[in-house]
Amino acid sequence: MKGKFGISVLLALCLVMFVGPGSALADEDDEVAAAGVEGTARADKLDACVAPTAFMRRNHFELIEHQRDITVHEGIRKTDNSLAGCIDCHVRHDAAGQYVPVNAQGEFCSACHEYVGASLDCFTCHATKPTGTE
Amino acid sequence: MSQPIDKQRRAFLATASGAAAATAVAPGVFLHAVAEAAPRDSAVSDSVRYGMLIDTSKCAEGCTDCVSACDRENGLDMLLKPEGASDQHWDMQRPRWIRQVKLKNNLTGRVTALPMMCQHCEHPPCVDVCPTGASFRRADGIVMVDRHTCIGCRYCMMACPYNARSFIHESVRLKPTATPRGKGCVESCNFCVHRLDNGGTTTACQDACQHGAIVFGDLRDPNSAVSKALAQYPSEQIRADLKLNTGVRYTDI
Numbered sequence: 001m002k003g004k005f006g007i008s009v010l011l012a013l014c015l016v017m018f019v020g021p022g023s024a025l026a027d028e029d030d031e032v033a034a035a036g037v038e039g040t041a042r043a044d045k046l047d048a049c050v051a052p053t054a055f056m057r058r059n060h061f062e063l064i065e066h067q068r069d070i071t072v073h074e075g076i077r078k079t080d081n082s083l084a085g086c087i088d089c090h091v092r093h094d095a096a097g098q099y100v101p102v103n104a105q106g107e108f109c110s111a112c113h114e115y116v117g118a119s120l121d122c123f124t125c126h127a128t129k130p131t132g133t134e
Numbered sequence: 135m136s137q138p139i140d141k142q143r144r145a146f147l148a149t150a151s152g153a154a155a156a157t158a159v160a161p162g163v164f165l166h167a168v169a170e171a172a173p174r175d176s177a178v179s180d181s182v183r184y185g186m187l188i189d190t191s192k193c194a195e196g197c198t199d200c201v202s203a204c205d206r207e208n209g210l211d212m213l214l215k216p217e218g219a220s221d222q223h224w225d226m227q228r229p230r231w232i233r234q235v236k237l238k239n240n241l242t243g244r245v246t247a248l249p250m251m252c253q254h255c256e257h258p259p260c261v262d263v264c265p266t267g268a269s270f271r272r273a274d275g276i277v278m279v280d281r282h283t284c285i286g287c288r289y290c291m292m293a294c295p296y297n298a299r300s301f302i303h304e305s306v307r308l309k310p311t312a313t314p315r316g317k318g319c320v321e322s323c324n325f326c327v328h329r330l331d332n333g334g335t336t337t338a339c340q341d342a343c344q345h346g347a348i349v350f351g352d353l354r355d356p357n358s359a360v361s362k363a364l365a366q367y368p369s370e371q372i373r374a375d376l377k378l379n380t381g382v383r384y385t386d387i
Contacts, residue, residue, distance in 0.1 A: 068282060070177070072278075072280050073280065074174075074177035074178055074273075075174045075177065075274070075327070075330070075331040076174050076175060076176065076177060077173040077328075077331045077332055078175035084311050087311075124306075124317070125306065125309065125315055125316035126311075127311040127314065131309070131312075133209075133310035133311050133313070
């Protein structure tokens with residue numbers, strides 16, 4: 001089970017890379033996103049996520065959703081699990097050095113979701129790349 | 135999920151502070167020492183109640199510094215007028231956390247200008263009517279909307295006696311990280327909660343007021359500027375008859 005999921009994710013990532021540009025899930029506001037360049041996310045240069053990778057694959061949404069509730073209701077901001085933090089570390093740059101929205105087609109927060117048919121509404125409100133307003 | 139309010143503890147504190155005399159500036163406002171550092175790593179508690187005193191005699195007519203500072207701080211200036219909408223329509227519907235309001239005393243004709251925002255009631259009608267629990271009062275007294283559970287029904291907007299809430303009618307195109315928002319949710323002043331949670335002690339409107347008309351702080355701390363000002367000057371709650379025990383008080387209206 002464990003292995004299978006990892007493989008399907010890899011497949012998904014490959015698939016998506018060959019689909020090329022098209023009707024992206026990207027923000028309606030974002031100019032048609034250029035492709036993110038491999039290796040340009042801060043995460044690409046690190047070994048570990050905020051929790052073990054296998055755990056993240058299966059449970060990342062529970063982590064963020066828990067964080068969402070305690071941030072909004074209890075004011076807890078000192079954390080590794082903020083959504084803004086996920087985006088900061090996982091966002092990639094395009095060839096021109098500009099951020100590519102994390103939910104643009106094939107980007108980190110979109111590739112798996114497209115594959116499994118999960119759709120999120122988070123990015124109708126939340127920034128999809130660092131905006132320096134934190 | 136919302137904070138259960140420990141009524142007994144509250145009653146106990148009220149008595150205790152009553153005994154400590156002079157510090158009870160208003161019902162529900164009593165002393166308690168606090169100093170918490172940040173960004174927060176522990177849940178907010180009711181050892182703090184945030185509140186504000188606005189001295190309307192210092193509030194210059196026509197001045198909108200607090201409103202524009204609030205707009206900037208909370209990303210409200212990033213919202214765009216919908217295509218084809220008239221200026222008048224936009225003026226009426228654009229989300230605003232602070233409104234400049236003019237009050238006229240019909241008997242005397244005296245006019246007062248004042249900033250009106252969420253009054254952060256102890257008994258908020260917006261929380262009572264919310265069907266999903268999205269409208270809630272945080273332990274430290276800040277009344278706000280959890281936009282993850284808001285369904286946009288707008289009951290709270292109808293229930294608020296202060297007309298303090300705004301609705302996001304259109305999808306939001308420019309989204310700063312610090313101020314997420316989207317179509318279909320209600321929002322209102324949250325005392326710049328992101329500042330407070332990150333160790334800040336002031337609100338944007340207070341910082342922007344050149345006339346020093348806004349004092350913000352912890353109503354439970356007798357040594358806070360706001361508690362001292364409340365102890366010193368006569369102040370009122372707007373629509374005190376509703377017995378909501380507002381966290382925002384005004385002098386000279």
